[in-house]
Amino acid sequence: AKPNSLKIMISGAPASGKGTQCELITKKYDLVHVAAGDLLRAEVAAGSENGRQAKEFMEKGKLVPNEIVVMMVRDRLLQPDSQEKGWLLDGYPRSQSQATALKELGFEPDLFILLEVPEEILVERVVGRRLDPVTGRIYHLKYSPPENEEIADRLTQRFDDTEEKVKLRLRTHHQNVEAVLSMYEDITIKVNGGVSKEEVFAQIDSALENLVKQKKATAGSV
Numbered sequence: 001a002k003p004n005s006l007k008i009m010i011s012g013a014p015a016s017g018k019g020t021q022c023e024l025i026t027k028k029y030d031l032v033h034v035a036a037g038d039l040l041r042a043e044v045a046a047g048s049e050n051g052r053q054a055k056e057f058m059e060k061g062k063l064v065p066n067e068i069v070v071m072m073v074r075d076r077l078l079q080p081d082s083q084e085k086g087w088l089l090d091g092y093p094r095s096q097s098q099a100t101a102l103k104e105l106g107f108e109p110d111l112f113i114l115l116e117v118p119e120e121i122l123v124e125r126v127v128g129r130r131l132d133p134v135t136g137r138i139y140h141l142k143y144s145p146p147e148n149e150e151i152a153d154r155l156t157q158r159f160d161d162t163e164e165k166v167k168l169r170l171r172t173h174h175q176n177v178e179a180v181l182s183m184y185e186d187i188t189i190k191v192n193g194g195v196s197k198e199e200v201f202a203q204i205d206s207a208l209e210n211l212v213k214q215k216k217a218t219a220g221s222v
């Protein structure tokens with residue numbers, strides 16, 4: 001790996017804006033976006049045995065077992081592009097055991113970003129979310145509408161994006177978040193995720209610019 005490459009984790013409740021911020025972060029910092037939920041949905045779409053099992057948990061808003069998730073994330077982080085460019089890990093770890101497993105495999109982040117969003121906003125974000133299957137971009141019918149009708153016509157919705165299911169996902173999040181945070185206390189930044197996506201990014205961007213400066217200074221002093 002390049003000595004200066006960034007290793008970042010981003011976490012937050014369902015629909016707190018992780019994926020949206022990852023689009024903006026990777027555009028500027030050219031990191032490899034590794035999203036546990038996207039990797040799982042790809043397995044579900046491929047119809048693999050892991051995907052079939054994972055879907056049962058995802059439909060209930062529960063954590064998919066570590067036997068499936070840990071190696072899947074590890075394999076993606078070990079790919080040459082993640083090693084070369086650095087990585088942005090989204091939606092992992094979601095439990096203390098996942099954090100410990102990653103540490104034992106030798107993956108340690110430089111920064112842990114926590115998006116904080118008032119709960120009443122989250123449900124509205126979930127039910128209005130739409131995805132473009134062609135570009136992978138995330139939209140929202142009210143906050144981030146598609147640019148034209150051609151895109152609007154092809155937008156899809158996730159199978160777990162209903163009000164009922166997001167409440168289950170939120171419960172799982174609350175059960176686990178403190179334990180995960182306790183593992184990264186010294187490198188955590190808490191970001192107000194309840195403002196516009198540009199304003200959220202400005203907060204993250206300034207933390208990342210500082211980190212890049214620090215890394216350059218450390219590399220220069222050896």
Ligand code: AP5
Nearest residue numbers: 014015016017018019020036037064091125129140196197
């Ligand atoms: P995952 O896919 O990770 O879902 P999640 O954590 O519920 O998060 P989301 O993808 O729903 O939201 P997001 O924070 O990315 O928000 P987004 O940017 O899209 O996980 C799904 C399932 O997989 C889990 O329930 C679990 O079963 C399983 N799983 C995943 N990881 C696992 C793991 N490590 N271990 C075990 N199981 C695992 O934004 C949401 C909407 O809001 C969008 O429409 C967007 O346009 C809009 N929006 C974003 N930012 C703003 C803003 N600032 N203002 C207004 N609108 C905004």
